[in-house]
Amino acid sequence: MSDSSPLPPVRLHSEAELARDALATPLLSRAVRLARWAGPDTRVGAGGELVDGQLPAAAAELGLDGDDAAACASEAWRVAVDTGLVEVADEEEGTVVAGADLALVLSGAPKDVLGLWRGALETVLADASVPDLDDLVDAMDDGGDIDFSTLDWDPEAEADFLDGVLGNLYLLTADESAPGDGAVPLPALAASMIVPDDMGEPTNDILEQVSDAMMRLDDQFRVLEPVGLVDFQPVDEALMAEADEEAEADVDDADVSRYGMVRLTPLGTYGIRARLLEAGFTAPAVGDLADKGADVLLDRTAAFPPAAAQAETELWLARREPLDAARELLAAARGADAGAPLRRLCCQQALSLVGPEASQAVRDVLDDPELGGLARVWLTERGAPDVPPPSEDMVFWLTVDTIAAQLSAEGNSEELQALVEGLAAQHGSFFAAAWRVDHPATPDVLEAMGRLHPDKRVAKEARKAAFKARSQQGG
16 A cells, blocks of 8 residues: 555544444453452562463453463453553562553543553554464573574564555455455455465465465454454364365355455454554545535545545535535636546535525526536426526536546546447537537547547547647647
8 A cells, every 4th residue: 555645435433432342342341350450469570461370360350261361361461551551560579550541441531542442452463463372482492582583473574464464454444345244255365465466367376375374364363353453253273174275275155254254343444544544644534524625525525435425525514504515615616627527526416415505506606617517407406497508518518527527537437438429429510519618628538538439430530529629729
């Protein structure tokens, strides 16, 4: 991902909802319980970790049993220390006291609670990038120290890999066209990090790398689920036990879930967006533009997927009186710059969400050469009386403006090709008149029509008209 171009907008739950979700996550709720449990007799080591003798009591406080009870208690305690829920009072004595941030759990604002959760998230993300415990044990020397040179582990590269995976998962979460509930098969997520975009059939070496990455992600998402970042269905244990299975074996669609499925939770979407913003990315959320001017709304939503653009516009309109909103939108839609046609198209879409209270604002621009066409469309669609018919010049100008807008929004799409074919078929003399249209985009629109029309004769007419239009404009 590039930090110079905006990411698709995401829909976030309210901070109050997210804060409730955060407090309900297994890891943060356990950390809070241990912070309240800790007392004068609680003892910690030099790094603030609970001493081994205290882990059984901590696990019992959390209602944990089994082989991993002590490890889960230790992790929850580490989160409590890292987030300020617990503070080391005396390093020499190894005593602790309740941290100042513990009060935020009950009395803090939602933003404060989310700050605690983000602290817990950073701790867990760091843990997820650490090699498997068995690998660390194998790398220990005779003195009990870890010989990192024997590990195939680059901490920075590992963290970057996980950040990239979560970034791709975020993009898929924001994709309105994604099927189902947003859950992504683990092999597809691993492949998004390994397989080059321009590669056709992956090689056996690439497939092996994808398989290795998939298993690494399986371990990492197991670590990340308790903090509430993801909903995760792990790789089927039966598949993991089949050591002889080929990495490149075909996977039936019906069985793909056995290879693991993951999706960001609403809390996870919030958390990854916050990290992206801190890293310098432009990561919009629906609602960001509600207090901005109409010019910003039209410019930004032009790049949004349709449903997100509509949701953003509805929030913007909800803060304004319909008549005032319509006037502001129409004023922002004017212009002869390259982005103006798309602004006008977005304005037309925004006005479709405004009720009849905006009629006077729309009637006020009936004689405007740039807005008169869309004003007539808006009034006619609502059955308004006394709508003056457009002149032929206005019809052609609006046609050029509309095609220019769609070129900016979609490029050479199938929908635009169908529009071009329809125009040429309905108006036999379209190109003879269109090149005279006094619109800055006329030459570019006619050239595009020449590219898009499948009939060579019609395409040639369009190119000739484009040449005339460019000559007329002095270009």
